Amino acid sequence: VNTRTGRRYRDEPAILAWELINEPRCASRDGRLVAWVEEMSAFLKRLDPNHLIGVGDEGYARQTRRPWKRRLSSPHSGADWKRLLAAPAIDFGTCHLYPAPASKEDPVGSGRRRIREHLKAGRSAGKPVLVEEFGVKMDTDRASRDNVYRAWLDEVVKNQGAGAAVWMIASSFEDGARYPDYDGYTIYSAGEVPALVSFAGSDRV
Numbered sequence: 001v002n003t004r005t006g007r008r009y010r011d012e013p014a015i016l017a018w019e020l021i022n023e024p025r026c027a028s029r030d031g032r033l034v035a036w037v038e039e040m041s042a043f044l045k046r047l048d049p050n051h052l053i054g055v056g057d058e059g060y061a062r063q064t065r066r067p068w069k070r071r072l073s074s075p076h077s078g079a080d081w082k083r084l085l086a087a088p089a090i091d092f093g094t095c096h097l098y099p100a101p102a103s104k105e106d107p108v109g110s111g112r113r114r115i116r117e118h119l120k121a122g123r124s125a126g127k128p129v130l131v132e133e134f135g136v137k138m139d140t141d142r143a144s145r146d147n148v149y150r151a152w153l154d155e156v157v158k159n160q161g162a163g164a165a166v167w168m169i170a171s172s173f174e175d176g177a178r179y180p181d182y183d184g185y186t187i188y189s190a191g192e193v194p195a196l197v198s199f200a201g202s203d204r205v
Contacts, residue, residue: 002014009048010047010048010049010050010051011050015051016051016052017051017052017053017054017091017092018044018048018051018052018053018054019053019054019055019056019094020037020040020041020044020053020054020055020056021055021056021057022056023056023057023058023096024037024055024056024057024079025058025060025079026079031079031083033079033084034079034080034083034084034087037055037084037087037090038087038088038089041053041055041087041088041089041090042088042089044089045089052091052092053089053090053091054090054091054092054093054094054130054132055084055085055087055090055093055094056094056132057079057081057084057094057095058094058095058096059081059093059094059095059096059114059118060079060080060081061080061081061082061121081093081095081118081121082121082125085121085122085125085127085129086125090127091127091128092122092127092128092129092130092162093118093121093122093125093127093128093129093130094129094130094131094132095114095115095118095129095130095131095132096131096132096133096134096167097111097114097115097131097133097134097135097152098133098134098135098136098167098185099111099136107136107148108147108148108151108152111134111148111151111152111155112151112152112155115131115152115155115156115159115161116155116159118131119156119159119160119161120159122162123160128161128162129161129162130161130162130163130164130165131152131156131161131163131164131165132163132164132165133165133166133167134149134152134164134165134166134167135166135167135168135185136148136149136185137183137184137185138181138184138185138186139184142192142193145193146192146193146194146195147195149166149193149195149196150195150198150199152164153195153196153199157199164199166187166193166196167185168185168186168187169186169187169188170186170187170188171188172188
């Protein structure tokens with residue numbers, strides 16, 4: 001029960017969706033993660049038929065003959081994203097986008113491609129896809145990071161993605177001290193990322 005509204009969570013309109021787990025990974029090829037997702041999403045849907053259900057995964061998929069060439073397809077880091085998306089009780093797909101700083105890939109081009117691939121697969125499955133986490137570390141200068149975010153968000157809009165959420169936005173404590181930037185992705189003000197402001201206020205969204 002929601003202690004503020006008195007409603008059962010299954011009846012709470014303020015909740016958009018449930019996610020089963022954050023960033024599950026399973027190097028095994030025997031389908032055990034897919035089976036778990038199918039079982040738990042069906043169980044959750046019986047408990048709460050009123051809300052959407054997503055996996056919460058990063059979007060890894062084995063869809064190339066040489067998976068080691070593309071991190072998105074790494075057999076060491078994830079299950080088959082398309083199979084997870086196909087689970088009957090899963091209502092929407094998720095993917096996370098964090099280019100490795102040491103990668104030789106162009107973050108704009110590789111990010112656009114990954115967004116495009118996931119949204120295309122979602123359309124094929126008849127399910128919306130949310131780019132629910134994305135970020136570029138602040139060892140990149142702010143203008144460069146903003147350009148990357150603008151390109152990625154444009155790709156989400158162009159391919160009719162369900163939405164995108166940056167990791168992460170933080171503020172200050174009551175004493176004025178900033179919330180710690182534990183991982184190099186933290187944004188403290190709108191001025192750091194004009195692309196996010198224009199995206200949030202766009203009539204295209």
